[in-house]
Amino acid sequence: MSSVRPLAEIRTEIDQIDAEILQLINRRALCAEEVAKTKIAEGEQGTFYRPDREALVLRRIKELNQGPLPDHTAMRFFRELMSACLALEKPLEVAFLGPEGTFSQQAVFKHFGSSVNTLPVAAIGDVFNAVELGKCHFGVVPVENSTEGVINHTLDRFLTSPLKICGEVEIRVHQNLMGHAESLAGITEIFSHQQSLAQCRKWLDTHLPQVKITAVSSNAEAARMASLNKQTAAIAGLAAAEVYQLPVLETNIEDQANNTTRFIVIGKQDSSPTGKDKTSLVFSTGNQPGALYRALESFAKFGIGMVNIESRPSRQGLWEYVFFIDIDGHSEDPQVAEALDLLKANVNMLKLLGSYPKAVL
Amino acid sequence: MSSVRPLAEIRTEIDQIDAEILQLINRRALCAEEVAKTKIAEGEQGTFYRPDREALVLRRIKELNQGPLPDHTAMRFFRELMSACLALEKPLEVAFLGPEGTFSQQAVFKHFGSSVNTLPVAAIGDVFNAVELGKCHFGVVPVENSTEGVINHTLDRFLTSPLKICGEVEIRVHQNLMGHAESLAGITEIFSHQQSLAQCRKWLDTHLPQVKITAVSSNAEAARMASLNKQTAAIAGLAAAEVYQLPVLETNIEDQANNTTRFIVIGKQDSSPTGKDKTSLVFSTGNQPGALYRALESFAKFGIGMVNIESRPSRQGLWEYVFFIDIDGHSEDPQVAEALDLLKANVNMLKLLGSYPKAVL
Numbered sequence: 069m070s071s072v073r074p075l076a077e078i079r080t081e082i083d084q085i086d087a088e089i090l091q092l093i094n095r096r097a098l099c100a101e102e103v104a105k106t107k108i109a110e111g112e113q114g115t116f117y118r119p120d121r122e123a124l125v126l127r128r129i130k131e132l133n134q135g136p137l138p139d140h141t142a143m144r145f146f147r148e149l150m151s152a153c154l155a156l157e158k159p160l161e162v163a164f165l166g167p168e169g170t171f172s173q174q175a176v177f178k179h180f181g182s183s184v185n186t187l188p189v190a191a192i193g194d195v196f197n198a199v200e201l202g203k204c205h206f207g208v209v210p211v212e213n214s215t216e217g218v219i220n221h222t223l224d225r226f227l228t229s230p231l232k233i234c235g236e237v238e239i240r241v242h243q244n245l246m247g248h249a250e251s252l253a254g255i256t257e258i259f260s261h262q263q264s265l266a267q268c269r270k271w272l273d274t275h276l277p278q279v280k281i282t283a284v285s286s287n288a289e290a291a292r293m294a295s296l297n298k299q300t301a302a303i304a305g306l307a308a309a310e311v312y313q314l315p316v317l318e319t320n321i322e323d324q325a326n327n328t329t330r331f332i333v334i335g336k337q338d339s340s341p342t343g344k345d346k347t348s349l350v351f352s353t354g355n356q357p358g359a360l361y362r363a364l365e366s367f368a369k370f371g372i373g374m375v376n377i378e379s380r381p382s383r384q385g386l387w388e389y390v391f392f393i394d395i396d397g398h399s400e401d402p403q404v405a406e407a408l409d410l411l412k413a414n415v416n417m418l419k420l421l422g423s424y425p426k427a428v429l
Numbered sequence: 430m431s432s433v434r435p436l437a438e439i440r441t442e443i444d445q446i447d448a449e450i451l452q453l454i455n456r457r458a459l460c461a462e463e464v465a466k467t468k469i470a471e472g473e474q475g476t477f478y479r480p481d482r483e484a485l486v487l488r489r490i491k492e493l494n495q496g497p498l499p500d501h502t503a504m505r506f507f508r509e510l511m512s513a514c515l516a517l518e519k520p521l522e523v524a525f526l527g528p529e530g531t532f533s534q535q536a537v538f539k540h541f542g543s544s545v546n547t548l549p550v551a552a553i554g555d556v557f558n559a560v561e562l563g564k565c566h567f568g569v570v571p572v573e574n575s576t577e578g579v580i581n582h583t584l585d586r587f588l589t590s591p592l593k594i595c596g597e598v599e600i601r602v603h604q605n606l607m608g609h610a611e612s613l614a615g616i617t618e619i620f621s622h623q624q625s626l627a628q629c630r631k632w633l634d635t636h637l638p639q640v641k642i643t644a645v646s647s648n649a650e651a652a653r654m655a656s657l658n659k660q661t662a663a664i665a666g667l668a669a670a671e672v673y674q675l676p677v678l679e680t681n682i683e684d685q686a687n688n689t690t691r692f693i694v695i696g697k698q699d700s701s702p703t704g705k706d707k708t709s710l711v712f713s714t715g716n717q718p719g720a721l722y723r724a725l726e727s728f729a730k731f732g733i734g735m736v737n738i739e740s741r742p743s744r745q746g747l748w749e750y751v752f753f754i755d756i757d758g759h760s761e762d763p764q765v766a767e768a769l770d771l772l773k774a775n776v777n778m779l780k781l782l783g784s785y786p787k788a789v790l
Contacts, residue, residue, distance in 0.1 A: 072467040078460050079482075085457045086486065089450060089510075090493055090503060096446045097497045099439050106433040121440075125447065132451055136458045141513045141544065142451060148509065149450075152502045183502065188667065190676035288672045306549065311649045311672040315551035 093149060100153035116157055117180075117205065119235045119333065120340040122150055123425030127344070130428075143429055151181020160184040163198035163207040165191070175237040175331040176208045178429060192221040196229050199334055208237065212330040212376075222332070223380055223392050226350060226421055233348050233422030235333035237429075243268050243322040246314040247294045247301030255279055259290035260303035268303055270323040339424045345398035346375060348421040351411065352390045359414075360391065366411040370403045372396055390417075398423040454510060461514035477518055478541075478566065480596045480694065481701040483511055484786030488705070491789075504790055512542020521545040524559035524568040526552070536598040536692040537569045539790060553582040557590050560695055569598065573691040573737075583693070584741055584753050587711060587782055594709050594783030596694035598790075604629050604683040607675040608655045608662030616640055620651035621664035629664055631684040700785045706759035707736060709782040712772065713751045720775075721752065727772040731764045733757055751778075759784040 104116060126143045133142045154160060162184050164172040176186050187204055189195055195207035209222045243264055249255045252275060258265075262283040265272070272281065284290050287304035288311075294302035295312040302314065309316050332348075339345075353359035367374055373396040379389050397404040399420055412418050465477060487504045494503045515521065523545050525533040537547050548565055550556055556568035570583045604625055610616045613636060619626075623644040626633070633642065645651050648665035649672075655663035656673040663675065670677050693709075700706075714720035728735055734757040740750050758765040760781055773779050 072470045073463060075464060075467050075471075078463050078467065082457060082460045082464075083486075083489065085453055085460065086490065086507065087493055089453045089457070089507075090490060092446055092450045092453065093503065093506060094494070094496060094498050096443060096450070099443045099446065101497065102434060102439050103436060103443075106436050106439065109433045110436075125444075128444065129447065129451060132448055133455070135455060136462065136517055137455050137513055141516075142454065144543075145454060145506070145509065145513070146447065146450075148506065152498055152506075155502075156497055182505075188677060188680065288674075291672070307668045307671050310668050311652070313649075316549060319549065 093152075096149065097153045097156055100150075101156060104157040117154060117160055118339070120342045120425055122147075123342050123344075123428050125150065126428045127342075140429070147178075147429060148181045148183070151183040155183035160206065161187060161204040163187045163189050163195045163204040165189065165195060165209060171239050171241060171329055172208060172210060172331065175210075175239050175329075178239065179208065179235055179237040179331075179333055180206075193225055196225050196231060196334065199231055199336070200229065206234070206333055206335040207231075208331050208333055210329055211236075211332045223350075223378065226392075227390065227419075229334075231334045231336065232338060233332045233424055234335045234337060234339045235424045236346065236427045237331045237333065238328045238427050239331065241322070241329050242305075242320045243303050244306055244309065244316050245301055245303055245318040245321055246291060246309040246312075246316045248298040248315065249301060249317065252276060252317065254299060255301045257282060257297075257300045258303060259284045259293045259300060261285070261287050261290065264290075264303050267322045267324065271318075271321040275318075333424070339422070341398035341400050341423070342425045344426050345396075345401075345423050346394050346426050347397060347399050347404060347423040348392070348394050349408075350390050350392050350417075350419050350421060351415040352417040353414075354416045363391075363411060363414050366407045366414060367395055369410065370407040372404060372407050392421075454513075457510065458514045458517055461511075462517060465518040478515060478521055479700070481703045481786055483508075484703050484705075484789050486511065487789040488703075501790070508539075508790060509542045509544070512544040516544035521567065522548060522565040524548045524550050524556045524565040526550065526556060526570060532600050532602060532690055533569060533571060533692065536571075536600050536690075539600065540569065540596055540598040540692075540694055541567075554586055557586050557592060557695065560592055560697070561590065567595070567694055567696040568592075569692050569694055571690055572597075572693045584711075584739065587753075588751065588780075590695075592695045592697065593699060594693045594785055595696045595698060595700045596785045597707065597788045598692045598694065599689045599788050600692065602683070602690050603666075603681045604664050605667055605670065605677050606662055606664055606679040606682055607652060607670040607673075607677050609659040609676065610662060610678065613637060613678065615660060616662045618643060618658075618661045619664060620645045620654045620661060622646070622648050622651065625651075625664050628683045628685070632679075632682040636679075694785070700783070702759035702761050702784070703786045705787050706757075706762075706784050707755050707787050708758060708760050708765060708784040709753070709755050710769075711751050711753050711778075711780050711782060712776040713778040714775075715777045724752070724772060724775050727768045727775060728756055730771065731768040733765060733768050753782075 126146060129143050129146050130139045133139050160180060162176050162180055164176050164186060173186060187198060189198055192209050195209050198204045199207040211222050247255060255276065257280040259282050264287055265281060265283060288308050290302035291304045291308035291312045291314055294300045295314055301317065351363065353363050374393060375396060376394040378392040399405060399408060487507060490504050490507050491500045494500050521541060523537050523541055525537050525547060534547055548559060550559055553570050556570050559565045560568040572583050608616060616637065618641040620643050625648055626642060626644060649669050651663035652665045652669035652673045652675055655661045656675055662678060712724065714724050735754060736757060737755040739753040760766060760769060
């Protein structure tokens, strides 16, 4: 067996490394202060936080990292460091769909690091209001959430809001079985929202094939019902278990390990191209047959990938349907700019919601 | 006005600093791997995580730190860095009183950093069980929580558990006003648990002096009741607002800015002295008059500060009352050791629950 260094010696080395790291992170903070001064001298007060610059820093860390720390860990470290440096100048205020402890707040910290002030508000519209009125620098709102359907609120609000999308965040979402039964064998009925039930179908087929499944209006309602009868259980988030004091019987029972909710960051500023960007837009085609097909041709012609499409009935009375689309690339990329020009000629209404770096962490 | 360096130049310097930091944190991780190898060679597999060593590292960072990053921020980085280094060897498994998103989980991350696996369990007793059975390396349980009174569960369980206290964590706790009223003026009645009401008395006197105050069995019940009538509101945690979809009217309305919950870390290993430690113990005096006074004399005689005392009716049948005490210092400190020897002679039963570093962050 190879010889090992004594503990005391290794710890002395660690202490030296720590002192160096400490000096460097403070030197970095001084540089960040200098950046702020330069920006003020150049009349750029409003743009201390640059999502594009931060995305580039994190991607560079990923490229440079040789381990043993995993890329993800190294990037998280720098995410926090940038957050702390920024907070020295002016802590960012970020509004989110409250309460605290929700996935939305988790998304705020994942994107901005933990050195920000968060403002929980009661509804998605209030997140937009807080940023529009200048109460907060940024807002974070869910845009795709298979269990709660909040996507529509967010999309609809964009039709009338002057705000831009300046970033995206993805958060893993878990489903859990909760109830007062002593064991799975003691359960005769399970309540949940139908979309949560769908997400756990395989698990239910495997572990509780004989049990009656009842869809109810929400996961919180499911938890309430399960709290009334020991032989029933609910599939819901863990906050519901806390409020109804329901023991959690199984955690993470969703079938897809990549069951995620996507959030977007909204603000007033544009984000510069980083080389790996997305652009979100909304347009209306009118009702001629083939109109959507022709609109999408603009992207195909310039070889631009489409990540997402969502159609929504318009509430503006001017168009019957609007389409929300995410495409690959930044609106300043030449190919994208040309495709957007072509698209504009083929639609009744086109609104760019923003170009922003793809989620890094 | 002084001249400023161009943005590009500062950013180049930041990029260089980042590359150096990245190298150093990976060098630190390599050292941590070496520590693990040494420990294995010395037959110390079970003790990868040393709360005493970590407390010393963090205190040293605080001493060395010259800013501009605040001490708290610098320590949090090193907290995360140690957590990440440890996870390379073997991610710690930590049980806590679930569900996820609670103050208990926040306490886990504050103490262990975020590179740990957390296991939410349904009751305080289950946290003890998980650690006793070796399912988890450590557990985190609340020990002083003015609103929920969970302290008793934790203390009682210590009477029969072989586990030791190896750390403490403090978390700020907030109270919030929630309800469907359009404004404060629309509220005629407020529900909450009486202890939460007491915590917000000044705020209530100032902002809602005319409103009827009704104490109910729990804050969750208060939220449920408030959800039924638009003219009523509840004081509760934000998780309750989420489940009952109650708009949050005011956040952080507690009178004391330092309204905290204290958690302790339980495990199987002892923690070495760090110079700033606490020792927790439980003893029984029998029922002679003046018995407690004589017991406490042991500490007074050796000049040892008492941080906390809590009396509990014993459920063991052997003693009528037991006393839980926290004192300043480590049981291996000479003065403390002598005081404990003296105490032992004056009581019927004495059990050391552990000596551990005082909360650092």
